[in-house]
């Protein structure tokens with residue numbers, strides 16, 4: 032009979048396992064054939080419920096909205112139209128507002144005639160280098176991202192109304208101002224189903240809101 036593992040040998044095993052997990056590439060397996068679900072990442076939206084928001088370029092305001100959503104939009108190098116569709120559907124249907132009798136999480140933008148301001152944001156795919164400098168190799172390259180991002184806006188307008196979908200300016204330095212209402216901020220990842228996650232991850236919701 033083998034000796035039962037002691038606490039310290041167990042913790043060594045745990046530390047080694049963690050080390051292997053952390054040092055492993057997402058899509059690889061570590062010795063022993065324990066399968067790790069590949070962590071696929073793709074299009075990412077940071078969805079913020081706002082009382083108002085605006086974008087300025089060179090100190091000139093180019094877009095402004097009242098109540099609605101400010102969405103930071105990050106495109107991953109692997110994104111396809113399917114990812115766009117996934118995000119469009121969720122952005123137009125996410126229920127961030129209360130209904131007439133005050134029950135929370137019941138109404139989406141379209142039901143309230145609210146607006147959506149999208150801001151392209153490749154830095155969502157920044158990873159830190161050893162020198163703690165952000166590295167954007169996972170973000171879609173500029174020209175493909177530009178056309179995919181405008182396709183995304185087109186799809187949102189088709190799914191809602193032209194005038195309700197506003198935009199920053201792709202590729203420009205922008206000043207983004209917002210009044211986050213709650214705060215309520217969620218992250219939508221177009222491959223979260225693949226990753227075994229739920230529809231979205233609540234990052235910061237003030238429970239008293």
Ligand SMILES: *[C@@H]1O[C@H](CO)[C@@H](O)[C@H](O)[C@H]1NC(C)=O
Nearest residue numbers: 059060061062063064065066
């Ligand atoms: C892992 O699985 C492969 C294919 O099933 C097999 O050939 C290999 O021997 C396994 N490795 C270990 C360490 O079990």
Ligand SMILES: *[C@@H]1O[C@H](CO)[C@@H](O)[C@H](O)[C@H]1NC(C)=O
Nearest residue numbers: 129130131132133134135137
């Ligand atoms: C708001 O939602 C609650 C819970 O679903 C429901 O009981 C209530 O009737 C709704 N109010 C209105 C005005 O629809």
